[in-house]
Amino acid sequence: MTEKEMQIQQKQEVQQSGEPTKPEKQYVPAVDIFETAEAVNVLAEMPGVAKEGVEIELENETLTIRGTVASENQEGETFLLREFEPGSYLRRFTVTETIDQEKIQATMADGVLTLVLPKVAPAKPRRIEVRGI
């Protein structure tokens, strides 16, 4: 594999009809979603969000991921360079698979949220063998 330097992904702001009351920015976190035979996995990148600041809801097939950043006291500092602005994160997905709501697991490590949404048992693929007579 050729060595490639990582690029910054510019944060996209949430486009929504309702305006938030707080004057902070709301970003769409970048995600990886992949499906295995057992579960749907979601990785969401939310730098600056602590474990306590994550909110996950699953309601009527809509999965909402919300992350709030604890603001750090930076008073008295003058900025020399500003490439990112802290803000909260919000993203919604429509989950079509039948998810076992009781067994959803979420972990937060180094600003990345890992969400495991296990499928309900019957959704697992079953191989049907065709036999000759």
Added chain:
Amino acid sequence: MAIIRFSDQKLFRNPWTDFEIMRRELDSFFQGTGSNSGGRATVFPALNISEDSANIYVRAEIPGVPASEVEISIEGDTLTIRGERKTCTANEKYSYHRRELECGKFSRAIALPTKVQVDRIEAKAADGIVTITLPKAEAVKPKQIKVNVG
């Protein structure tokens, strides 16, 4: 590797100085039009650099990299942040719906605006943001000068 220079050296008696100033002003004019958040570097990680009278603070957004795997070094006036992100869970068994996270090696060097006390630099990582605190050297710290009434 990208290096940010805070101040270009003033060239003494350079006939091109005026052109240089003009170019810089044009550059800053075009930079200002895009977005309100100033510098738009494309090299990972995104940095916020600020200072107060005692310290320079460098904050880097490095989600998905454990603190132990971020390598920070200083050489003269150049601070380097290096590491590798291994969040890619490439597996043929997975069927991807979305792939937006990037991974790979990264390194970024910054030319510091002032001298710092190299042996007192501290770095901490919390929730994907690495904060490096660089105490300014005594020589560049602001000092109050008392005015004596004569």
